[in-house]
Every structure is written in structure tokens, then in C-alpha cells.
Amino acid sequence: DRLKLPELVDVQVGGVHEYARASLCTLESLTVGGLQLDSTATLALPLDDLSARAGRPVAGIIGFPTIGSAPFTIDFARASLTVYNPDRFEPPASVKSEELRIHEYAPYVEATLGKDQVVWLLLDSGSVAAITLWDRFVKAHPHVLNRHKSPALSTGIGGGKRVTMSRARSLRLFGRDFHDVTAIVQEAPPQAWDDPRAAGILGLGVLRQLRVTIDPAKRRIWAETAPRGFR
Numbered sequence: 001d002r003l004k005l006p007e008l009v010d011v012q013v014g015g016v017h018e019y020a021r022a023s024l025c026t027l028e029s030l031t032v033g034g035l036q037l038d039s040t041a042t043l044a045l046p047l048d049d050l051s052a053r054a055g056r057p058v059a060g061i062i063g064f065p066t067i068g069s070a071p072f073t074i075d076f077a078r079a080s081l082t083v084y085n086p087d088r089f090e091p092p093a094s095v096k097s098e099e100l101r102i103h104e105y106a107p108y109v110e111a112t113l114g115k116d117q118v119v120w121l122l123l124d125s126g127s128v129a130a131i132t133l134w135d136r137f138v139k140a141h142p143h144v145l146n147r148h149k150s151p152a153l154s155t156g157i158g159g160g161k162r163v164t165m166s167r168a169r170s171l172r173l174f175g176r177d178f179h180d181v182t183a184i185v186q187e188a189p190p191q192a193w194d195d196p197r198a199a200g201i202l203g204l205g206v207l208r209q210l211r212v213t214i215d216p217a218k219r220r221i222w223a224e225t226a227p228r229g230f231r
Contacts, residue, residue: 005044013043020045030066032083038069061126065105068216074125076208092213097220098174103193109202109221112172113144119199130181130205131168134188137199144168145183174223178206
């Protein structure tokens with residue numbers, strides 16, 4: 001409203017639980033550090049709940065179609081975002097890259113749950129959970145979780161919903177092993193990828209331990225361990 005952006009049409013946007021109403025807008029320019037990013041698909045929607053949870057006004061959310069206009073690094077330890085000029089980008093030399101699968105503009109990484117269950121997890125730096133698993137996947141592969149479960153409330157764009165809390169016995173990701181990982185189990189949202197290996201979401205509970213660099217054009221991702229002492 002403050003920017004007086006022209007609203008073109010009312011649309012629905014998929015949240016983590018349900019669809020939310022939004023307006024498709026025209027944004028002439030979006031830059032980070034002087035680098036122009038793609039702001040074609042700009043949506044206006046209420047973020048009052050998100051601002052309340054953050055304890056400060058949140059102006060918006062940068063989605064992967066926009067941040068993926070160029071190579072970038074999110075350093076969770078230093079709370080920094082670096083966006084690179086594609087013509088001068090040099091990937092991290094000390095770590096091996098892995099495949100980044102992009103489905104309908106959403107980025108997925110390969111992981112292994114349990115001993116041998118290979119899955120695709122959606123990268124979501126807006127999710128505070130370690131991992132979120134779709135209940136349809138858990139029903140098909142119950143061995144990936146321990147038996148203890150408890151009810152919880154999960155909130156996000158599109159409202160809140162009752163979910164189940166449990167723990168994944170093990171998670172192998174980026175050549176690293178994580179054990180006894182907190183997991184949310186919930187119904188898959190309407191826009192979720194229907195591939196049987198698309199198991200859920202990888203969130204901040206794991207990502208905050210890493211420094212992640214992504215080259216969307218080449219569909220590669222590099223993950224480095226954050227410095228010791230980070231909480």
C-alpha cells in the first residue's frame with residue numbers, strides 16, 4: 001500500500017497448510033547490492049501473523065524464483081545473504097557440489113532418511129523445523145521415524161493446523177549424518193510435488209548449521225559447516 005503498487009488480479013497462493021488470497025502486482029525494480037533481480041511474480045498478501053511471530057514488521061518474503069535470478073550464498077552463522085554477479089561467480093573450492101532439483105520454481109535437495117530411504121526435500125529457510133514430512137510419505141515408510149509422537153500446532157501462510165511431532169532416526173544430507181532429528185508430520189499442502197520421493201521440507205533446524213551456496217542456472221548446491229559456537 002505504501003508503494004502504491006498496481007494490483008493486476010486476485011490470485012491464490014499456496015501456503016504450508018492451505019491456500020491464501022493474494023493480489024498479483026507490478027513491481028518495476030528489485031535490487032540487492034545493485035544487482036537487478038527478477039520481480040515479475042510479485043504478490044501482495046497479509047503478513048501480520050508473520051510479523052507478530054518475528055517481533056518486528058516483515059515487509060515481504062523473497063521467493064526462490066526471485067532470489068534464484070543469480071547465484072547466492074546464505075550464511076546462517078553470520079546472518080548474511082550474498083548475491084553474486086553471474087558473470088563473476090566462483091563456487092566454493094573447498095566443498096563438493098550436489099544436484100539441485102527444481103520443480104515448478106521450488107528447489108529440492110537429495111537426502112537419505114533411515115538406512116536407505118532416498119528422498120527429495122524442499123529447501124525452505126522460512127521453516128523453523130528441522131524437517132517436515134508429508135503424512136502420505138510417513139504412512140508408506142513408517143520406519144524412518146521413532147514410535148514416540150505428540151500433537152503440536154504449526155502456523156504459516158494460509159493459517160495454522162494441528163500436526164504431529166516425532167523424530168527421524170537418521171538423516172544423511174550433503175555428506176553429513178544427523179541423528180534423532182526433530183520432525184513435523186503433516187498433510188501435504190495442495191501445491192506439493194506429487195513425486196513419491198518428494199517427502200517434505202528441509203528447514204532451519206538443519207540449515208542453520210550450514211553455509212549454503214546455490215547456482216540456480218547450473219542447478220548445483222554447495223553446503224559448508226557453519227563455524228563452531230553458532231547457536
